[in-house]
Amino acid sequence: MxxxxxxxxxxxxxxxxxxxxxxxxxxxxxxxxxxxxxxxxxxxxxxxxxxxxxxxxxxxxxxxxxxxxxxxxxxxxxxxxxxxxxxxxxxxxxxxxxxxxxxxxHHFDAEERGFSFRFDAPLDMRMNGRGGATAADVLNSYSEEELARLLFVYGELKNARKLAAAIVKNRQRADYGSIASLLDVVRPFLPREREKKEMAKVFQALRIEVNHxxxxxxxxxxxxxxxxxxxxxxxxxxxxxxxxxxxxxxxxxxxxxxxxxxxxxxxxxxxxxxxxxxxxxxxxxxxxxxxxxxxxxxxxxxx
Ligand SMILES: C[S@@+](CC[C@H](N)C(=O)[O-])C[C@H]1O[C@@H](n2cnc3c(N)ncnc32)[C@H](O)[C@@H]1O
The missing domain is CATH 3.40.50.150 (Vaccinia Virus protein VP39)
Incomplete structure (x- = not known):
């Protein structure tokens, strides 16, 4: 077909x-x-x-x-x-x-796959859904240093350290599960006029890490x-x-x-x-x- x-x-x-x-x-x-x-x-x-x-x-x-x-x-x-x-x-x-x-x-359009911040869905992002860590697993288990590295290297985000610190701090309150839970934490650190572009970089970084x-x-x-x-x-x-x-x-x-x-x-x-x-x-x-x-x-x- x-x-x-x-x-x-x-x-x-x-x-x-x-x-x-x-x-x-x-x-x-x-x-x-x-x-x-x-x-x-x-x-x-x-x-x-x-x-x-x-x-x-x-x-x-x-x-x-x-x-x-x-x-x-x-x-x-x-x-x-x-x-x-x-x-x-x-x-x-x-x-x-x-x-x-x-x-x-298709990955961006399939809501339930978790690749797009246009939707609220589980933070998955695995291209091969058969196994391996999801984006939620990465956010919930990586150290602040590891998160900062991947946001900087894979997302080319200048404020990677600040973002990683905020992600880890928030983890003490609740685990990351949905896209909305990540957006709430990250959004205040992104300049409003470039919010979508910067958010796309955060998602790109996680996707690259999840899929090695x-x-x-x-x-x-x-x-x-x-x-x-x-x-x-x-x-x-x-x-x-x-x-x-x-x-x-x-x-x-x-x-x-x-x-x-x-x-x-x-x-x-x-x-x-x-x-x-x-x-x-x-x-x-x-x-x-x-x-x-x-x-x-x-x-x-x-x-
Ligand atoms: C940009 S799309 C390719 C589109 C394709 N050229 C077309 O004309 O429709 C990339 C595809 O490669 C697959 N892919 C990405 N990394 C892969 C990998 N390491 N091994 C196998 N497939 C992979 C993705 O699942 C996705 O379907």
């Missing part, structure tokens, strides 16, 4: 062009979501082509096109990319990998090098500066720190090389799809 309201794909043509789809190529979409990018890949490859699409969220599976024998849906975190590729016997044989990072519009997004991204990038064949493409769409920096560094140097390594003779060692310049959505797409405004598309090729 195709669900148009689930998610509108960002930079659809540019991202799929970056993969250089071929008739009988093997491709991987590590973030299936509403399946917009995956369907475009399927449209461009031939009957001999293959697509492996990952998503850790059970809701995404409902968007898998029926009877499409070229597509294999993998209900898993993309951090296990190499294990699955080995399982399907395509490790080192893949022509292109696409990653469209973060959450889908940075660790999963690093593992997936390392796995991508093993998964691709020489000349194979890695195409990544990022939505915030932290993940974009990691991807940019990785494409330049082969590690997320961006440290260029050399061999004994001083030759640059790098498993990937950057292809072209970073691409951002044009004015029309940004106007039609507000989510696309922070998007950055980067492409690299395995050496």
């Amino acid at each position: 195709i669900c148009p309201t689930y998610h509108v794909p960002v930079l659809l043509n540019e991202a799929v062009d970056g993969l250089l789809p071929t008739e009988d190529g093997i491709f991987v979409d590590v973030t299936f979501g509403g399946g917009g990018h995956s369907r475009e890949v399927l449209r461009r490859i031939g009957q001999g082509g293959r697509l492996y699409s990952f998503d850790q969220d059970a809701d995404a599976e409902a968007n898998v096109p029926e009877g499409e024998r070229r597509l294999t849906f993998v209900r898993s975190n993309f951090r296990y990319l190499t294990n699955w590729m080995r399982y399907y016997d395509v490790l080192g044989k893949v022509d292109g990998i696409l990653a469209d990072l973060g959450v889908s519009s 997004e940075m660790d999963a991204l690093e593992e997936m990038l390392n796995g991508a090098v093993k998964t691709l064949k020489p000349g194979g493409r890695l195409v990544v769409l990022t939505y915030h500066s932290l993940e974009d920096r990691m991807v940019k560094n990785f494409m330049k140097s082969g590690n997320v720190e961006g440290k260029v390594e050399t061999d004994f003779y001083g030759n640059r060692l790098c498993p990937m090389r950057t292809v072209g310049k970073m691409i951002v959505p044009g004015e029309k797409e940004q106007a039609e799809n507000p989510r696309s405004r922070s998007a950055k598309l980067r492409i690299a090729e395995k050496c």
